[in-house]
Amino acid sequence: MTENRTRRLGTLEVSAQGLGCMGMSHGYGAADDAQSVATLHRALDLGVTLLDTADFYGFGHNEELIGRAVAGRREEVVLATKFGFANRLGEPTLIRGDAAYVRQACEASLRRLGVDHIDLYYQHRVDPRVPIEETVGAMAELVRAGLVRHLGLSEAGAETIRRAQAVHPISALQSEWSLWTRDLEEGVAPVCRELGIGLVPFSPLGRGFLTGKYRSVEGLAENDVRRSQPRFADGNLERNLAIVAALDELAAAKGVTTGQLALAWVQHRGADVVPIPGTRRERYLEENLAALDIVLSEEDLSAIDAAAPAADVAGTRYDATSLTFVNG
Numbered sequence: 001m002t003e004n005r006t007r008r009l010g011t012l013e014v015s016a017q018g019l020g021c022m023g024m025s026h027g028y029g030a031a032d033d034a035q036s037v038a039t040l041h042r043a044l045d046l047g048v049t050l051l052d053t054a055d056f057y058g059f060g061h062n063e064e065l066i067g068r069a070v071a072g073r074r075e076e077v078v079l080a081t082k083f084g085f086a087n088r089l090g091e092p093t094l095i096r097g098d099a100a101y102v103r104q105a106c107e108a109s110l111r112r113l114g115v116d117h118i119d120l121y122y123q124h125r126v127d128p129r130v131p132i133e134e135t136v137g138a139m140a141e142l143v144r145a146g147l148v149r150h151l152g153l154s155e156a157g158a159e160t161i162r163r164a165q166a167v168h169p170i171s172a173l174q175s176e177w178s179l180w181t182r183d184l185e186e187g188v189a190p191v192c193r194e195l196g197i198g199l200v201p202f203s204p205l206g207r208g209f210l211t212g213k214y215r216s217v218e219g220l221a222e223n224d225v226r227r228s229q230p231r232f233a234d235g236n237l238e239r240n241l242a243i244v245a246a247l248d249e250l251a252a253a254k255g256v257t258t259g260q261l262a263l264a265w266v267q268h269r270g271a272d273v274v275p276i277p278g279t280r281r282e283r284y285l286e287e288n289l290a291a292l293d294i295v296l297s298e299e300d301l302s303a304i305d306a307a308a309p310a311a312d313v314a315g316t317r318y319d320a321t322s323l324t325f326v327n328g
Contacts, residue, residue, distance in 0.1 A: 005047060005292060007274050009198030010171030012120060012150045014078045016292055017267070018050030019043045019285065020202055020278030021066060025058025028280075029221030033065055035280055040069040042282045044076050046289055052174075052200070052276045054082035054124055055109050059089065063112035074115060080200075081109050082154060082174075084124035095325060097127030097135035106142050122152035122174055126328030132156075132163050140168035152200070157327040158187040165195050174276075175326075177201030177269070179210060179262050179308040180231070180243065181317050183327070193272065204266040204275040205288075206231075211259030212244050212251075230315035239314035246307035256294055257287060264294035265304050 005016045024036035040051070051070070053062045063081060070077045083105035087094040096105075109118060121142065123135055142148040150171040153164060164170050173192050175184050178201065192199055205211055207226055214220075216237070217227050226232045231240055244258065251261040266275045277288045296304070316323060 006049075007198070007271055009120070009152075009200065009272070009274060010150065010169060010196060012078065012171045012198070014050040014274055015048045016274060017048065017289060018052055018078075018080075018200070018274055018276040019048050020276040021051055021053045021062055022057045023278045024065060024280050025062035026056070027225040029224055031058065031061065031065075032280065036065060037069045039280055039282050039285055040066065043285055044070075044073055046286070048285075048289070049076060050078045050080060050120075050274060050276065052080045052202070054085075054122075055105060055112070056082070056085040056124060060108075060112050063109055067112060067114040071114060078119045079113060079115065080120035080122065080152070080172075081113065081118055082122040082124035082152075083109065084127065084154075093321070093325065095125045095127045097123060097130040097132075099134055099138035099141075102135060102138035103142065106147055110147065117146060118148045120150045120152050120172060121148040122154045122172070123156070124154050125325045126153070126156050126160055128328055132160050133167050136164045136167040136170075143168065155326040155328065156188075158191040160328060161188065161191055161195070161197065165197070170195070170197050172198045172200050172274075174200040174202055176203045176317060177266060177273075177275075178204045178206045179247075179265055179304070180206045180240070180310070180313040182310045188327075193270075198272045198274060199270070201266055201269075201273065201275045202278075204263055204277050205259050206262070209240065210244065210247065210262040211257065212248055213259075215241065228319065229317070230319060231313070231317065233315060236315035239312070243308045243312060247304070250300075250303055250307055254294070254300070256291075260287060260291040260294060261304065262308075263288055263291040264296055265301065267291060267294075268296050268301060 086096040152172040154174040251258040
């Protein structure tokens with residue numbers, strides 16, 4: 001990336017675009033560690049500093065992968081990881097935010113990453129059984145112990161964010177945000193901005209759908225999570241493809257890819273917004289980073305909003321069970 005390509009999450013300075021690493025180990029088919037490490041190295045070479053992972057991604061594999069990739073280059077990286085999912089694959093979802101688990105999870109992540117501190121430590125989902133004050137209080141203890149530098153929340157609701165901030169400064173709120181997922185614009189984003197909390201959109205390309213590369217689920221791996229997501233289901237998929245078709249036309253007129261246009265829209269949400277598009281491939285990493293060079297006028301933004309109105313998106317972003325764990 002070129003100069004002046006940094007933004008702040010609270011007081012934490014990071015690259016204006018980060019790299020979401022989940023897909024290197026989890027959710028999108030078989031892992032290819034060699035390919036993923038090459039992409040991680042290329043990201044660092046291009047000035048990406050924010051690498052985002054979680055203990056849940058590949059049940060530890062993703063943290064171990066990133067740890068190997070950044071060995072010897074630790075000073076170039078802002079390592080962000082998350083805790084909270086305490087279940088294994090195939091088991092019912094279990095979220096834990098109790099103080100004992102917070103410390104246990106952090107120490108395990110440090111071992112897998114092979115580092116002595118985590119730069120940005122998120123609660124992956126809010127535990128409805130544990131007051132947020134207890135969870136963030138335990139996270140604050142990690143800061144005082146030097147094991148963590150900055151704290152974050154993921155998919156938390158506005159009131160929870162306020163209560164958390166009262167315990168310890170929160171640097172970042174990570175939630176899904178894209179042209180087809182705009183839930184946080186009403187309540188969460190304004191609260192974060194009031195409190196000086198940065199916003200980290202995951203899936204800014206709608207799990208790849210907004211790139212225009214997916215016209216069906218037929219080419220997806222059998223264990224690809226998108227096969228079970230409502231927006232990729234028969235009926236919904238066809239309606240959502242109409243949105244992509246409209247974006248295709250705008251992107252072609254601007255001389256960019258559809259994915260770059262959709263990602264530039266997210267980048268233009270504000271100077272406190274740091275999207276983390278995920279990819280395992282160097283080609284797509286470079287394509288995503290090129291979106292930072294796209295300038296969108298007010299006219300462009302209005303045209304994009306008109307082409308992709310939130311009300312026209314068919315299907316919820318998660319199934320009914322998974323939706324119960326967001327905006328907690």
